Amino acid sequence: MSYRTVVMYVEISCFVVCVSGWILVCSTLPIDIWTWSELDSVVLGTSHYFSNLWKDCVSDSTGVTDCKDIPSLLALNWDIRMCRTLIIISIILAFFGSVLVLVGMKCTKIGGSEIVNARLTFAGGMNYLIGGMCSMIAFSYYGNKLRAEFQDPNYKAQKFEIGVGVFIGWGGSSLLVVGGLIYSIFAGRDGFHSSSKR
Template sequence: MASTASEIIAFMVSISGWVLVSSTLPTDYWKVSTIDGTVITTATYWANLWKTCVTDSTGVSNCKDFPSMLALDGYIQACRGLMIAAVSLGFFGSIFALFGMKCTKVGGSDKAKAKIACLAGIVFILSGK
């Protein structure tokens, strides 16, 4: 009974980690900088992994998608790749973990479920959570 409860808790923690990583992917404010005037802030520059935007002091925003994948800085390309890999591997790791749990009927015998659970653990480690 204790192992079933710990499996369910670990599965819920892994799902919540996957949701949190997935929710940071479209976040707008990865990098923010401002240009200050003498009295007021005249412009705010902010960027994420997909676009860059400028907001002036009146609140008007102008956004522009990155024009080319090859023209980006190396750290943005690396962040994009690592985030997409983490979301993808986390999804497949969750599926494998669900099939490898003792309380599910899918996955076959206990020996096969243990192998699937080990595969899920390896996938979660590779995803960086």
Template sequence: MKHRTVVMYMEIGCFVSCLCGWILVCSTLPTEYWTFSEVGSIVLTTSNYYSNLWKDCISDTTGVSDCKDYPSLLALPVFLHACRALAVCAVITGFFGGVLTLIGMKCTKIGGSEIANARVTFAGGITYLVSGFCGMITYSWWANRVITEFVDPNFRAQKFELGAAVFIGWGGSLLLISGGTVLSSFAGKEGLPSSSPDRPRRPVSYATARTKRTYMMPASASRVTLVPPLFYEGRRSRATRATTRTGRTGRTFSRDSFV
């Protein structure tokens, strides 16, 4: 099986995983069971209190239930405002992550070249990661708040427990994070330029090339110096030959001996 086919099937699987996670996260917003508490006032009547980001509800065993929205927006605590903002950001970024991934996948053939599609898919994976982390922070923060109030012996108000929506949100966020991680890693290797040493280097120019002679010279003398007159080079060569001849014969010759 070719590498392109494997990557295509991987993208389809990650897209389905992220889409399911996004649907689970969206389903928790209208659900009332973020927290719940059961209070038995009478033997035959039991009251159930439950709430979410938007309203409080109460129901009893007689079948009567009533929900009431929070009365004032400005009177709400900062914790509730932050959870609302993070939950909405998780839904919005998950939607755009699905659009980008659907455009950049290899099986759709909507984009241009392979590199362009890989970059679009990489952007979709990063957007899915942002959506998953926003959702995970929201549900974890909410759960930490509920558990802290429940185990605190000095907390005198009504204590609540974790509802089903928090666990559903954890599962959806985990699917978003895992699918976004795989998408961004595979698409990033294909679409982003790599800085590995295996890339073709620029050919060395003639001015910077080293010959065998200059390579063996010390670092201070490796720089090429242009000397216009060639008389010194010839004189240096004759002196070198004379020194070599002297070393072979063991005799020293001077210039006056030839005169």
């Protein structure tokens, strides 16, 4: 099997990995359960509190759920604004990474020389890598904040646990980082080292 064929299969595999990571990161935005908490009450039975970056919800033991959108962007804490911003930047970068990679991969015949296509693939890989790092920072900061509040004995407000949305975000971010790193290594070798040898 030639080197070009190996690189082509690696690029296809990385594309599947990165698109899967992008879909997972996108899917965290509508997921309600980024944080959750359970509170036992004599009157209402058990109440479940859960929230994400966009709304806070409560459901009681009868199954009735009531959600309240976070009303004002300017009234938000800086950390929620930072997490929102980083995740949206990650989604946009990964989208453009997909476009660049589709144009530059060895298995697509859209045009350009081998070096130009390798450089496009490298740019797409860097988009994936930077996007994955942005979302990883957001999810890790959010999860660490919940962990610190939960373990702090002096924290008197209601304590929440890490929800499924954060775990899915970690998984998607990891896929983006790994796929983007592999793209950058292989395409960078082809796009920049081969041109410097000439």
